[in-house]
Amino acid sequence: MPELPEVETIRRHLAPRVEGRVLHRLEILDARWTAPEDPRAVEDQLAGRLIERLGRRGKYLVATFDGDAHLLMHLRMTGTLLYDPPLGNGPDAAPAHGRVRFTLDEGRRLVFIDPRRFGTGRLLHGDRQLEQYLAVRLGLDPLGPAFTAAALKAMARGRVAPVKAFLLDQRRIAGVGNIYADEALFRARIHPLRPAGRLSLGQWRDLRDAVVEALEAGLAAGGATIDDYRTPEGVQGSFQNEFLVHTRAGEACPECGRAIVKLRAAGRGTYVCERCQPRPRAPRRPVVSTWGS
DNA sequence: CGCCCTGTTGGGGA
DNA sequence: ATCCCCAACAGGGC
Numbered sequence A: 001m002p003e004l005p006e007v008e009t010i011r012r013h014l015a016p017r018v019e020g021r022v023l024h025r026l027e028i029l030d031a032r033w034t035a036p037e038d039p040r041a042v043e044d045q046l047a048g049r050l051i052e053r054l055g056r057r058g059k060y061l062v063a064t065f066d067g068d069a070h071l072l073m074h075l076r077m078t079g080t081l082l083y084d085p086p087l088g089n090g091p092d093a094a095p096a097h098g099r100v101r102f103t104l105d106e107g108r109r110l111v112f113i114d115p116r117r118f119g120t121g122r123l124l125h126g127d128r129q130l131e132q133y134l135a136v137r138l139g140l141d142p143l144g145p146a147f148t149a150a151a152l153k154a155m156a157r158g159r160v161a162p163v164k165a166f167l168l169d170q171r172r173i174a175g176v177g178n179i180y181a182d183e184a185l186f187r188a189r190i191h192p193l194r195p196a197g198r199l200s201l202g203q204w205r206d207l208r209d210a211v212v213e214a215l216e217a218g219l220a221a222g223g224a225t226i227d228d229y230r231t232p233e234g235v236q237g238s239f240q241n242e243f244l245v246h247t248r249a250g251e252a253c254p255e256c257g258r259a260i261v262k263l264r265a266a267g268r269g270t271y272v273c274e275r276c277q278p279r280p281r282a283p284r285r286p287v288v289s290t291w292g293s
Numbered sequence B: 001c002g003c004c005c006t007g008t009t010g011g012g013g014a
Numbered sequence C: 001a002t003c004c005c006c007a008a009c010a011g012g013g014c
Helices: A004-018 A039-046 A126-135 A149-156 A163-168 A178-187 A201-225 A232-242
Strands: A025-028 A051-057 A060-065 A069-074 A080-083 A098-103 A109-113 A120-125 A261-265 A268-272
Touching: A004 A051, A004 A060, A004 A080, A004 A201, A025 A039, A039 A069, A039 A120, A069 A126, A120 A126, A149 A163, A149 A201, A163 A178, A163 A201, A163 A268, A178 A201, A178 A268
Parallel strands: none
Antiparallel strands: A025 A098, A051 A060, A060 A069, A069 A120, A080 A109, A098 A109, A261 A268
């Protein structure tokens, strides 16, 4: 479930362990990871370089090497990065689905695990190329100073797509995924199917605050639960109890007690309390006055 | 056992 | 602008 809080948790965990180390060897086991680029070319260009810094932009992890090379990694649905995972069999079994292996100083390893193989790695050269790549894909940082109600309302002007689709669009807001979108909409008491362009400034204020709160709650919980060998399932397991509505169809709303329902919004499973988050009014049909005709 | 459905993301085509 | 489908696999219900 890597959305912004999970990716940031992984980053915080790994950064102090890999920054300042040399990447001695890179083995890309799955050619799909770099497609359409040739994995051998990526291996050759990064082997022997110093890892200067591990950053995050939206849901991307960005490893910056000396010589101004950036390796942009995306975990998608099921990807994760494990530090020094076990190698053996039996109780010390190596994790399955290893797609990329990084060998660092002193035998330290980093393994990109990804059962579903949606994850990607992309090598970019220079800040210019990096910024250009991200600029067309990522919008506002929801934890940054520019993430304001006024900015959101301006971006949504005239937009008829559901507000949930707006939250999920990484080119507008970088880092919110399906689960945190549901949580934020519930906290802000806004129905996911409301057209984004129809929200008032006050509602954008509520939603902005709710997004920040939800992400920070995830950050606080994620940071407390990850360790060297922890899989993303471990992270998810402990925080899942804190989700108010997501995957809780049929359960009582914690606010009002009405059963939470599951519906479809922006093509994703969506959970909502339809008392706390009233449905949008049916699209208003032009009312033709019949008076005095 | 097999079939069908669902899913934490993003890109491309309609 | 918006919607639908797809990538590849695991897990659950029937």
